[in-house]
Amino acid sequence: MVMGKALIPPSGGDIESINLREALEERYLAYALSTIMHRALPDARDGLKPVHRRILYAMRQLRLDPNTGFKKSARVVGDVIGKYHPHGDQSVYDALVRLAQDFAVRFPLVDGQGNFGNIDGDGAAAMRYTEARMTEVAALLLEGIDENAVDFRETYDGEEREPIVLPGNFPNLLANGSSGIAVGMATSIPPHNVAEICDAALLLIKQPDAPVEELVKHIQGPDFPTGGLIVESRSSILESYRTGRGGFRVRARWHVEDQGRGTYLIVVTEIPYQVQKSRLIEKLAELVQTRRVPLLADVRDESTEDVRIVLEPRARTVDAALLMESLFKMSDLESRISLNMNVLSKGVVPKVMSLGEVLREWLDHRREVLLRRSEFRLDQIRRRLEILGGYIIAYLNLDEVIRIIREEDEPKAELMRTFELTDVQAEAILNMRLRSLRKLEEMELRREHANLSEEMAQIEALLASEPKQWQTIAWQIGEIRKTFGPETPLGKRRSGFADAPEHDVADIQQSMIEREPITVIVSEKGWIRALKGHVSDFATLTFKTDDQLKIALHAETTDKLLVFSTGGKFYTLGADKLPGGRGHGEPIRLMVDMENDQDIVTVFVHKPGRKLLLASTEGRGFVVPETEVIANTRKGKQVLNVDGTEEAKLCVEAAGDLVAVIGENRKFLIFPLEQIPEMTRGKGVRLQRYKDGGPADIRVFTRADGLTWVDSSGRNYTRTAEELKDFIAERGQAGRLPPDRFPKSNSFGTPPL
Known part of the structure; x- marks a missing residue:
C-alpha cells in the first residue's frame, strides 16, 4: 500500500469488507469450542480426553495388549500424531508418560518399561529409550470396540477412522480422575477407589433415584495413588459430591519414631497428591534455614522406592502434633485438591455434574x-x-x-x-x-x-x-x-480419613516464634521496648526527657502482653513484635489504636485461666476471666465501661476469697470476693463508698494466708484474717482507718501481674 493511494488487491481480486468484531467473535468462539470439546474436558462416558483415547486406540492397532511384548514409545507416538492427533510429539508423549506413572494415575492405563519419571518431579527419558504396552485397565476400556460397541468417525485427514468414545468397561472418569483448563471453564476430578465406585453403581442400578447421601456411604471420598489423609468433614464431602464443586484437604501421613532417652523423630511416609517431593524437601529446608518454624531442627530425605522424609525436632520437649500443624500451615505437607466435575455429557454438552449424574452417565453408556x-x-x-x-x-x-x-x-x-x-x-x-x-x-x-x-x-x-x-x-x-477389589494390591484403598486436630491458631502461631527470654520496659509516657534476657538492674536504663520507668517485667518472645488503658479497654501485643532495647522503643498508642486522651493503667503477661479484678476511679468494678479480655484487633476490646470524668484505675489478679480496698481518703475495707459479680463487660458494682476521691489500691487474698503488704522500705507485713476481723464488712461500705504500720502511700505494694 502506498500512502495516499487506494489498496489494490493482488491479481485483480476483490476486497471483501468484514466487521472486525463479528470476525473476532466467530473465530474466538470456534477456538473456545475446539478447546472445550477436543482438548481440555473429558467425556463422562469413558473419562478420557481425545489425546488419551487416541493413544489407547493406536496401541490397540499396534496390538500392544497386556500379554504381548513392549514396543518403543516413539512408535506409539508416531502412529498417534501421524494418524489421529496432528499435534506436537512431545505433548503426546507427555500424556502417554502420565498414563504410566503409578504416582500420578490411580489405575495406570499404560505399562511402561524404562525411565518414566518419579515422584520427585524428574522427567521421563526420551521416547526413543522407553517402551510401552497397555494394562488390563486399558484393555477393559477397549473391550468390545470391534463389535460395533461405539461409533467411529474419520480422522483429520480422512484416511483412517477413530472411535468417538471407548466402550469403557471400567469407571475411568472417577477411578483415575481428570484435570484440564478450557476457555471459560475447567475440570478437576480426583481419583477414587474402584471397588467403592462399583458398589455405588450397583446401588444406583437397584435404586435409580438413590440420593447422594446413599452413594456417599459407598464412595467415602477420593483415593489418591500417593495415599495421604483426607481431613475434610463429612458434611463438606457430601456437599461437594451433591453439587459437583468443592475440594478436599489432604495431609501427609506421618508417625513418630522413638529414638530412646526421650528423643524422637517424625517420619513422613505419604505426601499429598501431585506434590513433587523434591520441591517439598526444598521448602522444608528453607523453613529450617530461615527459622520460620523454630521447632524444626533438620529435615532429611531417606526415600528409596517408598517415601521417607525424616523431620528432626529442635528439642525433646517439642509437641510433635503442634510441630506438624505448623508445617501443614507453612508447606505442601497439606494441600487442597479441588473438585469440579465439569465434563462432556454424551460427549457433546459441557456440564458440571453431581456424583449421581456422573455414575448415571457411565451406566447409561454401558447399557x-x-x-x-x-x-x-x-x-x-x-x-x-x-x-x-x-x-x-x-x-x-x-x-x-x-x-x-x-x-x-x-x-x-x-x-x-x-x-x-x-x-x-x-x-x-x-x-x-x-x-x-x-x-x-x-x-x-x-x-x-x-x-x-x-x-x-x-x-x-x-x-x-x-x-x-x-x-x-x-x-x-x-x-x-x-x-480390583479392596483385597488386591492395586485396588486396596490408599488414602485414609482423619479429623484435623483442632489446635488453636494462636498456638500454631506461637510455635513459629523462637522462644527467648526478654525484659519488657514501659515508661510513664507509654513507650515500650524489649531487652534481651531477664534484666534485674534498671539503673542504667535511659528514657526520653521528663520520662521515667513505669513497669518492668520478665517475659518470653512467645508471650502475649495485655495493655489496660484508662478508657477501660484491653489491647493485645505479641512479645515477639516489640521494638528492641537499643533505643527508647515506640509509643504503645501507635502500636494499637489507643485514643490520645487515654493513658496506660498497667501492662502484664497474659496467663490463660486467670481471673482479673477491675476497678474505676468511682470505686466500681467486677471480676472478668482473663481469656475474655484478649483483643484480636488493633482497636482493642472494651471491658470496663467508663463515662464522663470516670476512668479505669486498677487491674489486679482475683485469686483468693477476700478483697482488701484502700481509698485515697485512707479508708480501709475488706469484704468477700463472692460479693463481686463475674462479668465480661460492664460498669460493675460499688466496691467502696467515698465522699471524695476513689480507690487507691486493691488486693485479693485468701483467708488462710492472710493479707501481706510492702512498705516504702521494702519490709513485708502480714496480718491474719483474725487480726483483720474488725475491717471485714459488706461490699460498698465506707470502711475505717487501716491497720497499724500500713504504708502512708495507701498502696499494698502490689507486684505486677
Missing part, C-alpha cells in the same frame, strides 16, 4: 454398549445360522451338489434353484474347501446350529427385557470389583 454388542452378536449368529442351514442341505445332498458344481455352467444359480438356497448359503457352499468336507458331519452341524439358536434366543430375551440388561451390567460391574 448402550451392551445393546450394540448384543445386536452385533445377533447379526453374526443369524448369518452363521443361515450358512449352517445351507451346509446341512449340502451334506444331505452332497453327491448332487458335487455334480452341479462339476457339470453346470452356472452352479450358484443352479444350487439356489434346486435346493431353494439363499445367495449367502450358495456362496458359502461354493467357497468351501475340499478339506472341509471331512468336517461336514450332520451331528456337528446340528449341534452348532442348536447352540447358536439357544444363544440367539438368550440375546433376543436380553434385548427385550430392560431388567435383564441391568442384571447383565451388574454382573459385569461385579467382575470389575473382583478384579
Whole structure:
C-alpha cells in the first residue's frame, strides 16, 4: 500500500469488507469450542480426553495388549500424531508418560518399561529409550470396540477412522480422575477407589433415584495413588459430591519414631497428591534455614522406592502434633485438591455434574454398549445360522451338489434353484474347501446350529427385557470389583480419613516464634521496648526527657502482653513484635489504636485461666476471666465501661476469697470476693463508698494466708484474717482507718501481674 493511494488487491481480486468484531467473535468462539470439546474436558462416558483415547486406540492397532511384548514409545507416538492427533510429539508423549506413572494415575492405563519419571518431579527419558504396552485397565476400556460397541468417525485427514468414545468397561472418569483448563471453564476430578465406585453403581442400578447421601456411604471420598489423609468433614464431602464443586484437604501421613532417652523423630511416609517431593524437601529446608518454624531442627530425605522424609525436632520437649500443624500451615505437607466435575455429557454438552449424574452417565453408556454388542452378536449368529442351514442341505445332498458344481455352467444359480438356497448359503457352499468336507458331519452341524439358536434366543430375551440388561451390567460391574477389589494390591484403598486436630491458631502461631527470654520496659509516657534476657538492674536504663520507668517485667518472645488503658479497654501485643532495647522503643498508642486522651493503667503477661479484678476511679468494678479480655484487633476490646470524668484505675489478679480496698481518703475495707459479680463487660458494682476521691489500691487474698503488704522500705507485713476481723464488712461500705504500720502511700505494694 502506498500512502495516499487506494489498496489494490493482488491479481485483480476483490476486497471483501468484514466487521472486525463479528470476525473476532466467530473465530474466538470456534477456538473456545475446539478447546472445550477436543482438548481440555473429558467425556463422562469413558473419562478420557481425545489425546488419551487416541493413544489407547493406536496401541490397540499396534496390538500392544497386556500379554504381548513392549514396543518403543516413539512408535506409539508416531502412529498417534501421524494418524489421529496432528499435534506436537512431545505433548503426546507427555500424556502417554502420565498414563504410566503409578504416582500420578490411580489405575495406570499404560505399562511402561524404562525411565518414566518419579515422584520427585524428574522427567521421563526420551521416547526413543522407553517402551510401552497397555494394562488390563486399558484393555477393559477397549473391550468390545470391534463389535460395533461405539461409533467411529474419520480422522483429520480422512484416511483412517477413530472411535468417538471407548466402550469403557471400567469407571475411568472417577477411578483415575481428570484435570484440564478450557476457555471459560475447567475440570478437576480426583481419583477414587474402584471397588467403592462399583458398589455405588450397583446401588444406583437397584435404586435409580438413590440420593447422594446413599452413594456417599459407598464412595467415602477420593483415593489418591500417593495415599495421604483426607481431613475434610463429612458434611463438606457430601456437599461437594451433591453439587459437583468443592475440594478436599489432604495431609501427609506421618508417625513418630522413638529414638530412646526421650528423643524422637517424625517420619513422613505419604505426601499429598501431585506434590513433587523434591520441591517439598526444598521448602522444608528453607523453613529450617530461615527459622520460620523454630521447632524444626533438620529435615532429611531417606526415600528409596517408598517415601521417607525424616523431620528432626529442635528439642525433646517439642509437641510433635503442634510441630506438624505448623508445617501443614507453612508447606505442601497439606494441600487442597479441588473438585469440579465439569465434563462432556454424551460427549457433546459441557456440564458440571453431581456424583449421581456422573455414575448415571457411565451406566447409561454401558447399557448402550451392551445393546450394540448384543445386536452385533445377533447379526453374526443369524448369518452363521443361515450358512449352517445351507451346509446341512449340502451334506444331505452332497453327491448332487458335487455334480452341479462339476457339470453346470452356472452352479450358484443352479444350487439356489434346486435346493431353494439363499445367495449367502450358495456362496458359502461354493467357497468351501475340499478339506472341509471331512468336517461336514450332520451331528456337528446340528449341534452348532442348536447352540447358536439357544444363544440367539438368550440375546433376543436380553434385548427385550430392560431388567435383564441391568442384571447383565451388574454382573459385569461385579467382575470389575473382583478384579480390583479392596483385597488386591492395586485396588486396596490408599488414602485414609482423619479429623484435623483442632489446635488453636494462636498456638500454631506461637510455635513459629523462637522462644527467648526478654525484659519488657514501659515508661510513664507509654513507650515500650524489649531487652534481651531477664534484666534485674534498671539503673542504667535511659528514657526520653521528663520520662521515667513505669513497669518492668520478665517475659518470653512467645508471650502475649495485655495493655489496660484508662478508657477501660484491653489491647493485645505479641512479645515477639516489640521494638528492641537499643533505643527508647515506640509509643504503645501507635502500636494499637489507643485514643490520645487515654493513658496506660498497667501492662502484664497474659496467663490463660486467670481471673482479673477491675476497678474505676468511682470505686466500681467486677471480676472478668482473663481469656475474655484478649483483643484480636488493633482497636482493642472494651471491658470496663467508663463515662464522663470516670476512668479505669486498677487491674489486679482475683485469686483468693477476700478483697482488701484502700481509698485515697485512707479508708480501709475488706469484704468477700463472692460479693463481686463475674462479668465480661460492664460498669460493675460499688466496691467502696467515698465522699471524695476513689480507690487507691486493691488486693485479693485468701483467708488462710492472710493479707501481706510492702512498705516504702521494702519490709513485708502480714496480718491474719483474725487480726483483720474488725475491717471485714459488706461490699460498698465506707470502711475505717487501716491497720497499724500500713504504708502512708495507701498502696499494698502490689507486684505486677
